[in-house]
Amino acid sequence: MISFLVNNVDVQVDAPGDTPLLWILRDWLNLTGTKFGCGVAQCGACTVHVDGQARRSCVTPVASVAGSAVTTVEGLAATAGDGREFHPLQAAWIEVQAPQCGYCQPGQLMQAAALLGETPDPSDDDIRNGMAANLCRCMAYVRIRKAIKLAAQAQNGGRK
Amino acid sequence: MRVAILTAAAALSTTVALATEADLRRSESFDAKQDRIERSVALFGEMAKVITHPRCMNCHPADNIPRQGDEQRLHRPPMVRGGEASFGPSGLHCNSCHGSENLAVVGHDRDIPGHDPWQLAPASMGWIGLSVHEICVQLKDPARNGNRSLADIHKFLATDGLVGWGWHPGKGREAAPGTQEILGELTQAWIQTGAACPK
């Protein structure tokens, strides 16, 4: 039995240890916000946080997160505290209407949250480098970058 | 004919996978060289077979971009060194994808390499593009080698786990030549003979 937290809820799964965390989230726990894109750590669609750090869940064996705290896009708002409906990044995403088809966006949001967690006021280079491995086939990159800047401002007390 | 080709291909893949001890000479095979400095230079030349191998060089870029594979192509997906810690940019650390051990991926002919930690060598230790002489001089320079003494360098090459990964790279990439033990012996002998660098 492998035990860990998902969005602050204790879970125990009786799965082979090498099962990708992504399958556990989607197929066992029904948390389908996290997406499958490539399965080989090339696109970022499956990004979640493990103990606050971005992780590609498609190449993360579930056994490796035993005892850890996993956060998925469903739990992102709660990490902002004070009972908000949306994380500042989600609010900014809505404000600039960042998504097109939306498929890559849970991964983009989780990656952006990891970036702001480490660098609350990111430069263009920080954003470019931190987000470079999250692909968007709809080319929403410009709006994503704008939303990250907006969220950073909001988090830093500028607005909202 | 088809059988013959398949057999040849199998033999080749076995050769690649094994990358044996025989690929790296042991330090005692240099004992016949009378001149101490000449022996030291020859020992470093042998060490350089490991040092310049893709398993080492790929994580010693001079341009802050890791390389991948035996062909040493730029890392895919795009990745940069990040800060001084050399484990990736803000929010996207090497271990976002690289776990604590090599990971087989169904349907793919290469494992995703893994070790804890997984990171680049410091920027001052960029080797790609340098000659063996330049790498040797840099390796000995405490200002560029992380303030290491020669004894520290020996310990690092002989025992560091990430260096050791070079001989256990998983499916789809060639192991470094020889063994870490032989590299350790060569390094010790190189130091004992004066740690001379090739010209």
Ligand code: FES
């Ligand atoms: S699905 Fe994990 S990186 Fe693409």
Ligand code: FES
């Ligand atoms: S919005 Fe469609 S893939 Fe990014």
